[in-house]
Amino acid sequence: MNPFTRFFAALLIAAPVATAGAxxxxxxxxxxxxxxxxxxxEIVNLRERLAGQPLLVINTASHCGYTGQFGGLEELHQRxxxxxxxxxxxxxxxxxxxxxxxxxxxxxxxxxFGVSFDMFAPVGVRGEDAHPIFRELARQxxxxxxxxxxxxxxxxxxVVAHFPxxxxxxxxxxxxxxxxxx
Numbered sequence: 678m679n680p681f682t683r684f685f686a687a688l689l690i691a692a693p694v695a696t697a698g699a700x701x702x703x704x705x706x707x708x709x710x711x712x713x714x715x716x717x718x719e720i721v722n723l724r725e726r727l728a729g730q731p732l733l734v735i736n737t738a739s740h741c742g743y744t745g746q747f748g749g750l751e752e753l754h755q756r757x758x759x760x761x762x763x764x765x766x767x768x769x770x771x772x773x774x775x776x777x778x779x780x781x782x783x784x785x786x787x788x789x790f791g792v793s794f795d796m797f798a799p800v801g802v803r804g805e806d807a808h809p810i811f812r813e814l815a816r817q818x819x820x821x822x823x824x825x826x827x828x829x830x831x832x833x834x835x836v837v838a839h840f841p842x843x844x845x846x847x848x849x850x851x852x853x854x855x856x857x858x859x
Contacts, residue, residue: 702834704728706813715768715796716783723810726795729832730763731858734814736802737766738774738824739785746825747790749846753855754794760859764794767810769802772824802826814839829854 708724735750754764768775768782776782779798786792800808803820811820814828817836825842829851838854845851 702817702836703813704834706809707830707834710808710810712800713798715766715786715798716779721795721797727763727765728834730761731832731855732828732830733762733764733855734810734828734830735764735766736769736771736811736821736824736826737786737796738768738770738772739776739782741772741774741824743823743825743842744785746846747786747792751790751792751794753846753852757855757859758794762855762859766792766794766796767802767808768796768799769821769824770799771801771803771806771821774824775799827851829858831858 708728710723711720712723713720733750733753737747738744750764750766754762758764766786770777776785782799783796786796800811802808802811803815807815807820814820814830814836818828818839823842827840827844827846828836829838829840831837837858838851840848840851840854
C-alpha cells in the first residue's frame, strides 16, 4: 500500500462512527418533566427552568467519598451563574450511598455545604430504572459509573463533555468544558 492510500485508510479507521440520532439530542427526554425539589413540595417544570441554558448535571449522594465535591460544585455555580450556567444535582441511591431520608440528604447539601443550585428529589441514574434525563445523557455519552459523574450540556441539549467522579469541580478540563458552552 502506498503512503497516500495508507494515510486515507488510517483516516477511515480512525473516523468516529455515528450512532443513529446521536447528533440530535432528545430535548423532550431532557426537559419535558416536572420534578420535585429536594425535601420540598415545590414542583419545577424543567423545560421552563433549564431549556436553552448551558448545564452542569451531576448525580449525587450524601454518604459518598466524593460528597465533599458539593463545596466545589457550589463554587462553580457561583462563578458561572451570571454567564447562564445552571448547575443541577440529582441525588440517587443507585450506588447505595444515599440516605432513605430526604431531610438528611437536604441537610448534607444545604446546611453542610451551602448548596444553592437546583437539587431535585432522588432519581434512578442507571439501567432500566434510570430517569429519562439520565437515559438521554447516557445515550449521548455514558451512564454514570459512580456518584458525582458530571455532564456538561450545551444550550441545545447536547452533552459536550462528561467526567467521572474522580474529576473534581476544580479540574481545569471541567472548567474549560463549562466555558465552551457559555
